[in-house]
Amino acid sequence: MAIEEIVKLxxxxxxxxxxxxxxxxxxxxxxxxxxxxxxxxxxxxxxVKKIIVCLLSEDKDKQTLAINKLKTQLNxxxxxxNFKFSSEYYMKDGHIWDLIYDFDFxxxxxxxxxxxxxxxxxxxxxRTKQEVSNxxxxxxxxxxxxxxxxxxxxxFFTSTFKSESFAFSILISCDWAAIVFLSxxxxxxDTWTIEANINLPKRLLWAIIAYALPLLYVIVxxxxxxxxxxPWDERLIFLIITILVLSGLYALAKxxxxxxxxxxxxxxxxxxxxxxKQTNELYNEINYLQNKLHRLDYEINEEDLKKLNIKKxxxxxxxxxxxxx
Numbered sequence: 441m442a443i444e445e446i447v448k449l450x451x452x453x454x455x456x457x458x459x460x461x462x463x464x465x466x467x468x469x470x471x472x473x474x475x476x477x478x479x480x481x482x483x484x485x486x487x488v489k490k491i492i493v494c495l496l497s498e499d500k501d502k503q504t505l506a507i508n509k510l511k512t513q514l515n516x517x518x519x520x521x522n523f524k525f526s527s528e529y530y531m532k533d534g535h536i537w538d539l540i541y542d543f544d545f546x547x548x549x550x551x552x553x554x555x556x557x558x559x560x561x562x563x564x565x566x567r568t569k570q571e572v573s574n575x576x577x578x579x580x581x582x583x584x585x586x587x588x589x590x591x592x593x594x595x596f597f598t599s600t601f602k603s604e605s606f607a608f609s610i611l612i613s614c615d616w617a618a619i620v621f622l623s624x625x626x627x628x629x630d631t632w633t634i635e636a637n638i639n640l641p642k643r644l645l646w647a648i649i650a651y652a653l654p655l656l657y658v659i660v661x662x663x664x665x666x667x668x669x670x671p672w673d674e675r676l677i678f679l680i681i682t683i684l685v686l687s688g689l690y691a692l693a694k695x696x697x698x699x700x701x702x703x704x705x706x707x708x709x710x711x712x713x714x715x716x717k718q719t720n721e722l723y724n725e726i727n728y729l730q731n732k733l734h735r736l737d738y739e740i741n742e743e744d745l746k747k748l749n750i751k752k753x754x755x756x757x758x759x760x761x762x763x764x765x
Contacts, residue, residue, distance in 0.1 A: 463564050481568055486752040487513055487562055492557050495550055503550075507543050509558075510536075524723040530702045535709065536560075537551065555708055570697065576697075585622050588658045599665060618654040625650055652683050 487509070518532035527736035529535065536556050577643065596615045628650050659679060 476666065478568055478572065481564060484513060485564060486563055486600060488557055495554060500545065503545055507540055509512060510540065523727060525699070525706070526724075528701050530705050533560075536598060553709065556705070559701060559704050559708075566697050584655075585625065588655065589619055589622050591658060591662065592622075597663065599661075614657055618657045621650045621654045655683050656680055738750055 491510050491513070492505045494502040494509075497503065507747055514536055515531075515533040517527070519537045521532065521537075523529050524534070537554070539549065539553055539556065541552075592615050596612070599638055619620040649752035
């Protein structure tokens, strides 16, 4: 083996060690963060249950205190939203904010708020169970992802650099694209958790781009290195189809509880699904027209810009005159 190849291998394993340490640190931090969030959610659910008990009491002071306490437990981004009855509206607690705004403590509104909060508790509990139950599969997949990144880094120095000039430019792009997407998977999942209203086609697209394609590339490259060719036999095709299907199921599972939660809330607000659809469309159109009107009201043309420049020049001249005197 040539000295250059030995140096490349040592460099690769050195990078692998660094990536390994960083990966272990990130996994440990993520696990600690999940434990902390799970504990905080447990406390949050206890507070919401106490709020429900106070709401159902006949003491007006307790009910008022419960509403004030509830305001501190809701998503502040849902207050006075410019969108209505969409998934984002419900996921950011917009429906609860609208209900408790100028709350009159009638039996009907208390009952409706109680149903909202019970569904919110149920959704949060199911989401927490899902995150906890996915710990072992997540650790297993983390190992696969870690192996894939190390494999790509090592083969980048030992195999990609031996490629021909035309193939080299393609392989180096594929190598680093796969490494980047494999590394960004945690960030993408965090985005899905924060923006729970992301639609299914977008989730499927990201599942294919960030999960399926990098793993498929690793399999094809590993197969090529072991056999020095691209034998597209039945086993490889079956493996590719399996990864694509699992990625799709992964994207579906991420949306399951959000979709069910929103559908239950819409059943409380509306009885006719067609009314829901028409209402959503009307609110979206109204919001679009209001934003367009706002932009037109504050649009600055060339004449306005010229006036502002003249005003600026006059003020500058006055300042110079003051300084001279």
